[in-house]
Amino acid sequence: MTDLYQSQRAMRQMRRQAMQRGVVAILDIGSSKIACLILRFDGTGRLSEDNSIGSLAGQSGFRVIGAATTRSRGVQFGEIIAMQETERAVRTAVQAAQKMAGVRVDHVIASFSGANPRSYGLDAQIELEGQEVSETEIARVLAACEVPEYGPGREVLHAQPVNFALDNRSGLEDPRGQLGQSLAVDMHMLTVDAATVQNVVRCIQRCDLELAGIASSAYASAYAALVEDEQELGAACIDMGGGSTSISVFMKKHMIYADAVRMGGDHITSDISMGLGIPTANAERIKTFCGGVHATGADDRDMIDIGGDTGDWEHDRRTVSRAELIGIMRPRVEEILEEVRCRLDAAGFEYLPSQQIVLTGGSSQILGLDGLASRVLGQQVRLGRPLRVHGLPQSATGPGFSSAVGLSLFAANPQDEWWDFEMPVDRYPARSLSRAVRWFRDNW
Amino acid sequence: MRALKSSGRVKENRADPAPSRLRYRIQRWMLTPGIRFGLKFGVPLCLLTAGGLAFLADEARRDMVISTAQSIRMSIEQRPEFMVNVLAIDGVGSSVAQDVREVVPIDFPISSFDLDLAQIREEIEGLDPVKSADVRIRPGGVLQIDVKERSPALIWRSHEGLALLDETGAHVAELGQRAMHPDLPLIAGEAADLVAEEALQLVAAARPLGDRMRGLVRIGERRWDVVLDRGQRIMLPVKDPVPALERVIVVSEVQDLLERDVAAVDMRLGQRPTVRMTKNAVESWWRIRELNGGGL
Structure with missing residues (x-):
């Protein structure tokens, strides 16, 4: 636990440095595309003290000066499986974005979608030493949380205090300075596979970049796609990406649950490819241009050239009706949505006061998806696009970029995490004295 | 693993937009402000300096440069617009004027670049009967000296x-x-x-x-x-x-x-x-x- 605490703090330090330098890159490593945004911070427009959103939704502090997208390679289900290929793709994206921005970036905040995220709810209660809640008390109550056994080979990606309760008053955003007897905290912890995170870190290091932060794309895309009242009242953001569909549930402006379904748009494409016997590129093209999930009578007469490059004239001139295409796509989309429904049910989403569901991500652009989704997921479904930020090119405003945009919002206004509070002294391991001695010896 | 084993690059890979690691590093280098500045100004400056030094390394060329510069300077100085032909002294009697002429021994015509007016003025003011002097070159090539005499009291x-x-x-x-x-x-x-x-x-x-x-x-x-x-x-x-x-x-x-x-x-x-x-x-x-x- 201490290890992670240290490494996350080191990343925080790096982010602070990047903020001081004023330029930071955002890298969204997805299964179908890698997006890189370069942000320039002007140092103004922080969130105000009472945590309310100011003018321009608190994003006046930064500006996108470079943006680039490239086809992702070597990534499946949001996880890196071929390091070389992914590294090349990252280099392509970063180089193009740097060229557009005209500056060199050294710090990167990355997000990825896969790696089997798992949510844990933690809570703890302590008796206050003094009357007033101070920062050390908060650190103490956070440290008192009993960390569940999340298994070997997993790592904590987010650990955010979601709710504070002082005596019998619950729902406090910030209990500092208030008086009371006992302080309780609810914390949301997200763990992912350690190997995946290490691969991402390694891949970014191989591109001569330094990692200044890492986030789950479920969290990031919800940050961009959910509007403020949805975040406050409770909503689920479903980011339908290429290789995986990530789910995050927000309540009172905090993420309280995140999960991912290892299915996405690539599976629809491969279904089409298999069903019609055509190359993947063709399948992707006809999915994008002609795809849909609701067949009408006219679709039977709407014939699509599906092509092929075998050289056989008959084979390459095949056509299918649009209804057939929809017949292939719809079961897969339904399957994904059913799986999402299962995950939401398992999370107890129906007990939330508001049942809003927001669909975003590249695959949410399938025609008629909102109608199908409202049938599977419930009535309150809408399609979400990312918030508008300064300087974002038109080509990067689609729903496929919500995690990149959300990550830049996250970079500008990071949420308090567990490691932002000083660890109480008694929690340091016993060999800290010898470590101090070693530090002295190393440095002098 | 076929791509790794094959010796030559497959044709498809030529369309690969990914930069090689070297090109990526070079581009990042070129975006570094210090290096960009150095390439933009430092390298041309070094080249110019090196070229200049190489040219001046030979004695004959050095002399040639100096003599050319001097001849150009001379030709400018000797233009009739800059020549001074006459000395005019105002404000004193003939005996003092004679003294002034003696302390200013100039062979006319002379280029106005060779005249040190401040020194001439100092010398004239060094004379006993002179209270102050005003030396200037008037248009038309006249060295005008206005002298104020001391009046005996x-x-x-x-x-x-x-x-x-x-x-x-x-x-x-x-x-x-x-x-x-x-x-x-x-x-x-x-x-x-x-x-x-x-x-x-x-x-x-x-x-x-x-x-x-x-x-x-x-x-x-x-x-x-x-x-x-x-x-x-x-x-x-x-x-x-x-x-x-x-x-x-x-x-x-x-x-x-x-x-x-x-x-x-x-x-x-x-x-x-x-x-x-x-x-x-x-x-x-x-x-x-x-x-x-x-x-x-």
Whole structure:
């Protein structure tokens, strides 16, 4: 636990440095595309003290000066499986974005979608030493949380205090300075596979970049796609990406649950490819241009050239009706949505006061998806696009970029995490004295 | 693993947009501000410097460069627009003008680049009769020197002879004889020229004495004596000589002090002015006392 605490703090330090330098890159490593945004911070427009959103939704502090997208390679289900290929793709994206921005970036905040995220709810209660809640008390109550056994080979990606309760008053955003007897905290912890995170870190290091932060794309895309009242009242953001569909549930402006379904748009494409016997590129093209999930009578007469490059004239001139295409796509989309429904049910989403569901991500652009989704997921479904930020090119405003945009919002206004509070002294391991001695010896 | 094993690059890979690691690093390098600045300015500067040094490494080329530069400079300096042909001196008489011409020995025509006007002016102002000089080059190639002469205000008689001084005590000219300037007051004594201003104040204060005054004598380089005809002297104090002289003049006007047979009026002690009588006067005073009171 201490290890992670240290490494996350080191990343925080790096982010602070990047903020001081004023330029930071955002890298969204997805299964179908890698997006890189370069942000320039002007140092103004922080969130105000009472945590309310100011003018321009608190994003006046930064500006996108470079943006680039490239086809992702070597990534499946949001996880890196071929390091070389992914590294090349990252280099392509970063180089193009740097060229557009005209500056060199050294710090990167990355997000990825896969790696089997798992949510844990933690809570703890302590008796206050003094009357007033101070920062050390908060650190103490956070440290008192009993960390569940999340298994070997997993790592904590987010650990955010979601709710504070002082005596019998619950729902406090910030209990500092208030008086009371006992302080309780609810914390949301997200763990992912350690190997995946290490691969991402390694891949970014191989591109001569330094990692200044890492986030789950479920969290990031919800940050961009959910509007403020949805975040406050409770909503689920479903980011339908290429290789995986990530789910995050927000309540009172905090993420309280995140999960991912290892299915996405690539599976629809491969279904089409298999069903019609055509190359993947063709399948992707006809999915994008002609795809849909609701067949009408006219679709039977709407014939699509599906092509092929075998050289056989008959084979390459095949056509299918649009209804057939929809017949292939719809079961897969339904399957994904059913799986999402299962995950939401398992999370107890129906007990939330508001049942809003927001669909975003590249695959949410399938025609008629909102109608199908409202049938599977419930009535309150809408399609979400990312918030508008300064300087974002038109080509990067689609729903496929919500995690990149959300990550830049996250970079500008990071949420308090567990490691932002000083660890109480008694929690340091016993060999800290010898470590101090070693530090002295190393440095002098 | 087929792609790894195959020796040549497959044709598809040529369309790969990914930069090689080297190209990626080079691009990042070029985006680093310091390196970009160095390439933009440092490299051309180094090349220029190196080229210049290589060119100048040969002695003959160096001489050629210097001689070319000099000939260009000469050809500009020798243009008729910059030549000075005539010397004009205004504001002084012919004798001083002659002196000025002597201290400015210039062979005309000369380029105005070769004239050091400040030095010429300094030399002219070094002349005794010159108070100030104004040297400039007038359009048309004329070196115009406007000189202001010193006007003599005092005659100073010293061991070397008679000299004319202006109001600041500066030497103007030697004087052959006193009669050439009968209107100027005469002073004498060591270092009297250093306090010419005070002398002039005294002369002005002594104007009521008229032509009885012969001159002023500096005594011991610290105080003044006013010398009148008939050998009379007014000895003035070191401090505030002018009020003391005015006092004597006032007393003299009321009591006819200086008309009497007085050898000297001693004002050196302000509280106790003293009058020294001549020998004849003393004797006649004794005789009168004897006649009047029998010794009392």
